Every structure is written in C-alpha cells, then in structure tokens.
Amino acid sequence: xxxxxxxxxxxxxxxxxxxxxxxxxxxxxxxxxxxxxxxxxxxxxxxxxxxxxxxxxxxxxxxxxxxxxxxxxxxxxxxxxxxxxxxxxxxxxxxxxxxxxxxxxxxxxxxxxxxxxxxxxxxxxxxxxxxxxxxxxxxxxxxxxxxxxxxxxxxxxxxx
Ligand code: ADP
Numbered sequence: 001x002x003x004x005x006x007x008x009x010x011x012x013x014x015x016x017x018x019x020x021x022x023x024x025x026x027x028x029x030x031x032x033x034x035x036x037x038x039x040x041x042x043x044x045x046x047x048x049x050x051x052x053x054x055x056x057x058x059x060x061x062x063x064x065x066x067x068x069x070x071x072x073x074x075x076x077x078x079x080x081x082x083x084x085x086x087x088x089x090x091x092x093x094x095x096x097x098x099x100x101x102x103x104x105x106x107x108x109x110x111x112x113x114x115x116x117x118x119x120x121x122x123x124x125x126x127x128x129x130x131x132x133x134x135x136x137x138x139x140x141x142x143x144x145x146x147x148x149x150x151x152x153x154x155x156x157x158x159x160x
Contacts (some may be wrong), residue, residue, distance in 0.1 A: 004083040005029040008039070008074045011036050011046040012053045015132055015151050017124035021089040024118050025066050033081055034059065036069045045157055054150055075110035083113075085143060090117040091125045137159070 005025055010038055011018060011034070028070045029119070036051050044051065048069045055067040070077040076085060086106065088099050103115035127145055136142050136154050154160075 003029050003085060004031045004033065004081060004146055005087050006033045006035050006074065006075075006078050006081065006083045007087040008035040008037060008070070008089075010039045010044060010129070011051045011055055012039075012042070012133075013046055013051060013128050013146065013154060014058050015124070015127050015129055015146050015150075016144075017089065017091070017120050017127040019043040019058055019147075020053075020120040020124050021087065021118050022059060022062065022065060024120075025087050026062055029085065029087075030064060032062075032065045032087070033083065034065060034067045035074065035077055037074070038069065038071050040070060045154070050153070054153060057149055058147055073109065075106050075113050077112070078113050086113060086115045088115060088117055090119050091128075133158075 007022060009018065022032060034055055036055065036146060038048050038050055044055070052067055052069050059065045059067060077088060080082055088103070090096065090099060099117065104117060106113060132142060132145055133154070138159050139160060142154065148156070
C-alpha cells in the first residue's frame, strides 16, 4: 500500500532527534512529508524559509522525503496531500500529555487521519530545539546535537 505520512513540527531548528525520526519514518512509509509549521505564536528564532532550508539540507540524501511549509490545521494539510498518517516523536513521559491531547483533538476534527508516535534513539530522547537554543546562547558545544551547518546557522543567528 502506498502510504504517505506527514511529520509536522516547528523544527526551530532541526536536530539529530528530528532527523532520527525522519529516518525511521522513511523505512515504514512510502513517502514522508516533513511539514514545517509557520507557528508565529511560538516566536521561532529561524524564519520558516530558514527552517525549511536547514531541513532540506539535513534530508538531502533521503530518497522519499519532501520538506515544505504549511499554515493552518495540520489535518487540512494532510487532506490536501492525500496523507492519512501524522507522525510525532515521543521522547519522554513529559511529551505524552501534550501529544495525547493533540492527537485526540486532531482525531476529533478529522477521524480519517491517524497519529503514529515514533521514539528516537535513546541518546536523543532528552534533546529539544528549545534547550539546544538555550545552551547554544551560552556558548555550549552543540556539535553532538545538530549537523555542522545547523550549528553554524545557530551561532550566526545568536551572534556567537
Ligand atoms: P512542535 O512545536 O510541533 O512540538 P518540534 O520541532 O519541537 O515542533 O517537534 C516536532 C516533533 O518532533 C514533535 O513530535 C516532537 O515531539 C518531536 N521531537 C522533537 N525533538 C525530538 C527528539 N529529540 N527526538 C524525537 N522526537 C523529537
């Protein structure tokens, strides 16, 4: 069965945790669309074009992965792209409550779309873009969390 999956998120910026989930997803689905939400209320550090560009670079060797941005409800975007699956990453128990609420809300809005959770390699299970930005702003070495071009982009954005 040809199955398209959408992996939505803010990706501000992409980390090895996100990349690990994309790798796992492309083993399971015939096409993975990484969908970058504009999310202005989250006040992202990188604008949506920058976040898309970093993700495209990070996934350039993956055969069946597309990266694009979207606005509005993710279930509407899924319908537009004829996808029936949303992928979300689950790191720790702390992700569960928010992800559970969101998955059930999306199911209520659109019962034909299923959310599937994937867990990253354990070493990425504590990694978040938020924490990454915090430690990077204080000058930490972030080379084990993100590809070198993301590290460079982050340093330049933070003036480091
Ligand atoms: P959002 O604002 O939608 O939460 P994020 O970019 O923070 O956007 O996360 C997108 C998805 O990737 C979420 O499902 C999140 O749980 C998952 N994710 C984020 N970091 C990691 C990680 N280190 N390992 C696995 N999944 C992750």
